[in-house]
Amino acid sequence: MANIAAIHELIEPIVREQGFDLVRVKMINTEVGPTLQVMAEDPATGQMLIDQCTTLSRAISEMLDEEDPIEEEYSLEVSSPGIDRPLTRAKDYALWAGHKVKIGLTEPMDGRKKFQGTLLGLETADGGEAVRVKLEDGSGEDVLLPMNRIDSAKLVLTDELLAATQPQQMN
Template identity: 50%
Template sequence: MDDLAELTALIEPEARALGLNLVRVAMFGGEDGPVLQVMAERPDTRQLTLADCGSLSRRLSEVFDEVDPIEEAYRLEVSSPGIDRPLTRLGDYADWVGHRAKLKLIEALGNRKQVDGDLAGVEGDDVLIAVTDETLRVPFAQIAAGKLVLTDKLIAATAPLDAGDAEELEEEDDD
């Protein structure tokens, strides 16, 4: 079952049970064999604590031990999306309006195969991105990959949880 859609269908309910949103599931080749990368976040903070990573990793390991969805040996990596995060869901483009993003397109839009600009919103299934003197409408289905670009504005918007915030979140989990 090395199919990412099937793996995602196994992983997503486990993340949701922990109050997390799944951001991305990907399989990458590595020197020591493939890596199954699972990115998740808390919907309220867009971050993931170390405790969250451990909880999700343990939960997924139990499910995978039972179901054994990947035939070959692999390494499980659970992480936050990071500051220059991938944009994988249509809602991500709406959530990060005003921030700089880089999009790689499946097919060229006009003469552009890559678009770099400020996210301007979402209309229906289209992502709006302001590039120089125009706003382009990019069908979400035509985006091969999207990610935020590291800027001072993004750094300010994604300031890490301080120790007190992280402890409060962990205490809420215990309740």
């Protein structure tokens, strides 16, 4: 299996050199086999255009061919994180506060691993960073989820999120 942390370290300088921020590096299994998924964004817009993805894909592909960090055959996918994006970095939790989110933990907390609600932001708790979420389960309770226990997190597509991600119209 590929060492994703090592691959991330190889890819990040290339992404930064192209003027983008690296959002996620992940190996996923698809119908056609393993795929190395690289998500990046333009820090000014939070998105990437198709030609930007193409240019970045070529640069990453050249490095991967040279370094050969993945033993098995795989496909490379370079994309924008999209509107209902994964939240992978501490700054994502602060930036997207106020929006709906789904979070899965690596191990249960209070008897559950999945949480859905409104993202309230990032805090420091018990010596580490934690994400505060106002639950949608009818309790209205706020929970504090330690970042080091988050397995997956993504925004939920809503009208408010769509409005927040639309380019501003010039008058």
